[in-house]
Amino acid sequence: MIRLISITVARREQSSIGIALERQLVPLDCTDGTEEFGLHPYSTQWLSSTKMMIRNVPARCTEPEFRSFLESLTAGKYVLEMPKTSQTKCKGYAFVEMCDPLSLAALAEALWQQRLPTRASERALKIHPAQFCPENAHGTCETLPAFERFFEAQEVESRNGAGHTAQLASMALAAGSLVTRQPWGRDFVALPSTKFWCAAMAAVAPPPGLESKWLSPQLGRHALEASRSTASLWTEEFGLHPNSTQWLSCTKMMIRNVPARCTETELRSFLESLTSTEYVLEMPKTSQTKCKGYAFVEMCDPLSLAALAEALWQQRLPTRASERALKIHPAKFVAEMLLPASKLYFDL
Numbered sequence: 396m397i398r399l400i401s402i403t404v405a406r407r408e409q410s411s412i413g414i415a416l417e418r419q420l421v422p423l424d425c426t427d428g429t430e431e432f433g434l435h436p437y438s439t440q441w442l443s444s445t446k447m448m449i450r451n452v453p454a455r456c457t458e459p460e461f462r463s464f465l466e467s468l469t470a471g472k473y474v475l476e477m478p479k480t481s482q483t484k485c486k487g488y489a490f491v492e493m494c495d496p497l498s499l500a501a502l503a504e505a506l507w508q509q510r511l512p513t514r515a516s517e518r519a520l521k522i523h524p525a526q527f528c529p530e531n532a533h534g535t536c537e538t539l540p541a542f543e544r545f546f547e548a549q550e551v552e553s554r555n556g557a558g559h560t561a562q563l564a565s566m567a568l569a570a571g572s573l574v575t576r577q578p579w580g581r582d583f584v585a586l587p588s589t590k591f592w593c594a595a596m597a598a599v600a601p602p603p604g605l606e607s608k609w610l611s612p613q614l615g616r617h618a619l620e621a622s623r624s625t626a627s628l629w630t631e632e633f634g635l636h637p638n639s640t641q642w643l644s645c646t647k648m649m650i651r652n653v654p655a656r657c658t659e660t661e662l663r664s665f666l667e668s669l670t671s672t673e674y675v676l677e678m679p680k681t682s683q684t685k686c687k688g689y690a691f692v693e694m695c696d697p698l699s700l701a702a703l704a705e706a707l708w709q710q711r712l713p714t715r716a717s718e719r720a721l722k723i724h725p726a727k728f729v730a731e732m733l734l735p736a737s738k739l740y741f742d743l
Contacts, residue, residue: 430727433521436507441500446492446526449506452477453514454484460513461489468505471498478688480681487679487687490525523726527629634722637708642701647693647727650707653678654715655685661714662690669706672699691726 433450434440452461458477465473476490493499508519628636634651635641653662659678666674677691694700709720 431521432508432519434503434523434728436500436504436522440524441503442496443527444496444499444524445494446490446524447499447503448488448490448523448525450488450521451516451518452485452487452489452520453511453516454480454487456485456511456514458485461511464511464513465491465502469498469502471495471502473502480687486681492526525724526631632722633709633720635704635724637701637705641725641728642704643697644728645697645700645725646695646729647691647725648700648704649689649691649724649726651689651722651724652717652719653686653688653690653721654712654717655681655688657686657712657715659686662712665712665714666692666703670699670703672696672703674703693727697729 429435458475461477462475465475471493474492476492478486478488480486491499491502493502503522506520506522510516510519628639630636659676662678663676666676672694675693677693679687679689681687692700692703694703704723707721707723711717711720
């Protein structure tokens with residue numbers, strides 16, 4: 396049995412832990428997400444995402460109605476996908492894609508815990524990233540250089556005082572790397588460093604015996620590297636690669652591209668051929684004989700779910716002649732991330 400080390404977000408400042416984190420870090424005052432509302436808009440995952448999945452959309456909601464609701468929240472250009480089961484009913488979810496991750500993050504903040512005003516639904520909309528931004532020729536996300544300059548501004552502030560930060564932030568905007576159609580993006584880089592989670596983490600003292608291992612503003616760079624790693628591990632065809640450490644903090648998986656005629660017994664039999672761990676399967680249906688094309692698998696142990704993700708990667712249902720492979724990605728995160736001892740080393 397591999398001994399697990401539990402590391403909370405608030406304790407990640409302990410020493411110079413060399414963790415190859417593809418999972419992006421989040422603010423100290425929120426966890427990765429909730430089962431009711433989805434991924435919190437303050438998560439830095441939104442800074443590398445160009446497509447959002449919106450769930451809990453009322454079945455009778457029409458596309459013009461939903462589009463009107465979105466346009467009341469954002470002035471940015473977007474592409475809306477709203478799959479339907481019939482001419483009058485949608486499948487209960489929709490996708491919104493934007494060219495600019497910052498505009499999508501602003502929309503996520505506006506949608507957080509919202510309900511459609513034209514429908515008397517008791518459930519709030521649930522949001523999470525569905526696609527990460529493509530990398531450019533240098534292997535980085537198109538919007539990241541401006542944030543690198545912002546963290547450089549933080550380093551200058553720590554040495555020379557806060558007066559230089561606004562100047563460098565303005566230089567970052569003037570360089571044109573930060574692409575935003577919203578005032579939200581400009582306000583973001585104008586904020587003092589104390590408003591950012593990385594600055595708050597750097598102020599926390601290390602544990603006894605590791606007093607010399609203080610965090611520096613370089614932590615912001617590590618977050619950016621994590622963003623790039625996550626973007627490279629995501630594919631539109633297969634989903635999130637099982638090597639991503641996001642799976643180590645995930646207890647629920649979404650499986651897409653499930654054939655419509657696939658039955659619950661058929662999918663359960665396929666899953667039991669890949670894992671012996673107990674799980675809970677959810678498979679929404681549009682009728683008695685057809686499913687909605689996706690399913691959820693939930694386990695108590697993130698490591699078991701990560702092992703199942705590895706077994707499912709690029710797989711097709713053997714009982715169905717489908718040309719599309721199953722597409723997998725996390726659907727629910729835990730407040731603490733469990734890492735096997737082999738994933739950690741300490742620079743002592």
